[in-house]
Amino acid sequence: MGEFGGFAGVSRLIKFIHKYGAPKRFYRLAGRLVPWFAGVTALLFVVGLYLGLYWAPPDYQQGDAYRIMFVHVPNAWMSMMAYVIMASFAATGYIWNVRLADMLAKATAPLGASFTLTALVTGSLWGKPMWGTWWVWDARLTSELILFFLYVGYMALQASIDDPRRAAHASAILAIVGVVNIPIIHYSVYWWHTLHQPASLTLTSQPKIYITMLIPLIVMSFAFMFFYFTMLLVRVRSEILVREQRTDWVRKLVGSKQ
Amino acid sequence: MTSHSLFSVRGLACARGDRTLFAGLSLQLDAGEAIHVRGPNGLGKTTLLRALCGLSRPLRGDVRWRGERTSDLAEEFAAEVAYVGHLNGVQGELTAAENLERAIRVFARGPDAALGVAAALDRVGLARLAGKPARHLSQGQKRRLALARLLVLRRPLWILDEPFTALDVAAVASLSSLIGEHMAGGGLALIVSHQAFELPGIRDFDLAQFCKVRS
Amino acid sequence: MTSHSLFSVRGLACARGDRTLFAGLSLQLDAGEAIHVRGPNGLGKTTLLRALCGLSRPLRGDVRWRGERTSDLAEEFAAEVAYVGHLNGVQGELTAAENLERAIRVFARGPDAALGVAAALDRVGLARLAGKPARHLSQGQKRRLALARLLVLRRPLWILDEPFTALDVAAVASLSSLIGEHMAGGGLALIVSHQAFELPGIRDFDLAQFCKVRS
Amino acid sequence: MKGGLLSAMAAVFTRELLVFWRRSTEVMTALVFFVIVTTLFPLAVGPERHELMLMAPGVLWVAALLATTLSLNHLFASDYQDGSLEQLLVSPYPLSALVFAKIAAHWVLTGLPLALLSPLLAVQMALPTKAIGTLVGSLLLGTPILSLIGAVPAALTLGVRGGGVLVSLLVLPLYTPVLIFGAEAVAASAGQGFASVAHLSLLGAFLAVVVSFAPWASSAALRVSLD
Amino acid sequence: MKGGLLSAMAAVFTRELLVFWRRSTEVMTALVFFVIVTTLFPLAVGPERHELMLMAPGVLWVAALLATTLSLNHLFASDYQDGSLEQLLVSPYPLSALVFAKIAAHWVLTGLPLALLSPLLAVQMALPTKAIGTLVGSLLLGTPILSLIGAVPAALTLGVRGGGVLVSLLVLPLYTPVLIFGAEAVAASAGQGFASVAHLSLLGAFLAVVVSFAPWASSAALRVSLD
């Protein structure tokens, strides 16, 4: 896309991306980073779970059932964040033809989808004791479900095109179009919701969160975020190997391990 | 270096899937010249033609028309090329004549149509079938219709992928003489064909020289 | 009169739309014989071949195999014919080898496969591509795969519509020698082709003699 | 020769599964379409549980029917385009048997997964638990009918450009009896819980009729389309 | 050169209409699909008037959406197969303008007739008369959005075998906002009758956004698909 090369700043940025975005370089860098990220993730999980399961007192209304929040809420947040991250990677890959960004986007999709699925499952597990039903067509629930379909569609499109470059570019366009849709889904569903949904079922009628719940929640959120980055690096490393399997450096690498 | 040729390609490399088919390909074409690209099945001839006319992005290399990159010229360059690929690009629901009329309106820039529809159909031997839905044409008749597009658009650069497929002996001869006239009028042509054809002044171009030994 | 030829056609007439293309067509073919059907584009060659192998019903006339009407024989006759048409009949999702394996299982009657899959692929020059999805083959490679079907099925009667399309020079030669071998082994072949090819002992058959002056 | 026919049918069947498997997503998409359509309704109608429950049997069955209808396009279309169908027509085995194998594969790939997934959607749509068994049963009996009947219009519209929508147009009226029995059975067992048996056995009888007749009709349709 | 572009767009547009007209049934089928789906519901749910009325806006809108989704397959697919699309890509005019003309033709052939026919179906579904104006209005504003957005997945799935069902999977999540605004607008005017204006103007705003952006995205998608 030549027309983006005109701006000096942008072109310097592209040079930078191309330099550090070389798959070979990134493979090594990611290899060095993974243990650190994994360590931080483990630490955060241990602390977060300890705080969430022992330290925080039971809720006066829900007893211990509320503790599922420490999994549910971070996953719900991450599901949305991951989509935005994925779309940005995809756009970078498409516009500036950066293959590493394509791979990062591709590696993000299943992670985002599983965050979404976890949020859905934990949410409905929580819904049974709280609302007496597994599922309600409430605003947040519905928008989360649609987010899940966007992920599934993205992955389905990726999977059904086998030329990797074409697959990356096609699904990038889809991801970009989908991101435009996200805030719209969000607001439209609110609109719909306020007209129809009895207030008893809304999430906003929750009792205010106490600091004893907030701290474990924040720790757990960071734990899931670092979990995401760790898994991203791991997945993108294997993606790089698959995509670069014909290059000399991968041949040498694989050869030396055998 | 900007080449002085009308159409010049330097250092072109193309891939399909993750295999590089050819690399370092250069060629020059000037007014009135034509080349016949040759090579065995699966070498990358179709891939080359598609990259040259801008249907696919090459891995590397640059393609220039009157010294400017074709990717920068974009539609300006498209207005100079006529491409006939493996597919005919003929719409079955429209009649033969309607197919050409549409081609003129959608593809000709301004009123520069070279031959009228009727004359073009006559030239490719489809005059009698002008009103027949293209879906009912035989294989060879469809191909003739696709080639008639070359006649109604006045394009300097012809890029033809196996144009002789399905044509009978008379039509093969008539197409070669057509290309000859095009060259005589200052046109350029790039032709991929396994079939032999007579055309004085056409250069052979062996694609194999730019392909590595296959893995 | 029942003909003594293995394959005989008498008084055949076919139409497309509401126009009769040819009428009163007769031909005989015996073991080891082949004919090359010729005629300009749109004469009705494809129509003829499709009628002969039972894909479409002729207007009139009868087609016999070993003296019996092919329409009565139905599947019995189908088990004796191999047809390669304009379309390749190659499934893009399956690899080259899988395409042939499937052809053997669906089309071969009993364990009469002539050549193994690997040998057939080797013979048409696709050995290296056995594991590649057919969708990724080039035009000529797909055609070769379609022709490989002839090798894995042992069928006495070959009906080939423009088999040389998209084949490179080497492949054209190799296919003609293949047909030669088939004839030497007692096989019959009906070939439509605009392209010239070398095949000793093949008879020319001009379809035009059965067509009325075109309206 | 019998063995040859069975092996040919098995080859068509497994190859069909293989092709769909290669397309990987294809296996999922009819299913996901089913899920999405069921999701659209609550979005459009609003979230009241009682209303939803009333609609549930109908919506689930309509969604199943639409998902099957959509997937019909793929039953013969790609084989038609690449010429494999032409080859099948000159095969030494009875066409209707091979077509039956293709239809069977189609059902395994669309109807069956759809029936198996339906309980999840039923819960979402607030269908009473006691009706879920009937829902699955009615889908297991009904979806093969859909695949079988659908093969006929799918074959007839080959080569007709714009055939895709035409298929739906031809097939949906044929589907109404199945829809009515199926949805009724579920609704009945969501209510009193007895009448559903009668509807289910009607579906069964219908299936028996259609099995014996649809493969033959669709192979005749194929011959016409390829003439 | 401007005149050339407009004339090229007009040529694409009229030719599209002509092709569809020649396929004769194609003009009708999206419409008939709409009618059939709306008819299936009363069949599947049972004939109680009050229930029907509650469902009506939702069902009509879902049916419109599914009819459009189905017809999307034909937007580019046949041009792709016969090679006309390839030719369009090397045309001397901006691809997005030509694509816009194609989309416009698609809307004239599917969304427009559907909106015009909807009052008839609304009466069948017992929708209150006062809501019918809103129904038509919401469809007139909403269906062009469906055609525009739908063009992107339709372009992306070209050449992907089994693309037909995949299109639905990709497009339906993108359609949800339109569905919600549209159905809400109708439901609101069936009830109190004021809130519908807000929904309609949201649809209008959405349309404005999508017009400026979808033709560009789908022409980018076409380039990727034909690479």
Ligand code: HEM
């Ligand atoms: C399947 C069911 C559920 C789904 C799909 C779901 C989805 C979500 C989503 C998407 C968010 C993030 C919202 C945002 O940040 O904008 C969220 C946050 C949250 N959810 Fe759920 N949820 C479900 C059930 C529940 C239940 C039953 C409860 C408890 C009564 C609950 C309590 C919360 C809380 C407290 C938050 C954080 C609120 C905030 O960010 O202010 N959720 N959920």
Ligand SMILES: Nc1ncnc2c1ncn2[C@@H]1O[C@H](COP(=O)(O)OP(=O)(O)OP(=O)(O)O)[C@@H](O)[C@H]1O
């Ligand atoms: N579906 C159809 N409806 C009406 N006419 C048709 C149809 N298909 C073909 N025709 C006409 O029938 C004639 C014979 O077609 P056929 O395909 O048999 O020709 P052919 O000899 O194989 O030509 P070619 O050498 O170009 O392949 C042609 O003139 C064609 O226009």
Ligand SMILES: Nc1ncnc2c1ncn2[C@@H]1O[C@H](COP(=O)(O)OP(=O)(O)OP(=O)(O)O)[C@@H](O)[C@H]1O
């Ligand atoms: N989509 C694809 N993915 C992977 N490989 C492909 C794809 N399309 C083509 N190829 C491979 O790329 C090579 C070049 O294909 P191309 O169609 O350019 O060959 P060609 O020289 O035109 O051959 P032919 O003479 O048979 O038409 C072939 O070996 C083919 O197998």
Ligand SMILES: [Mg+2]
């Ligand atoms: Mg080629």
Ligand SMILES: [Mg+2]
């Ligand atoms: Mg022919």
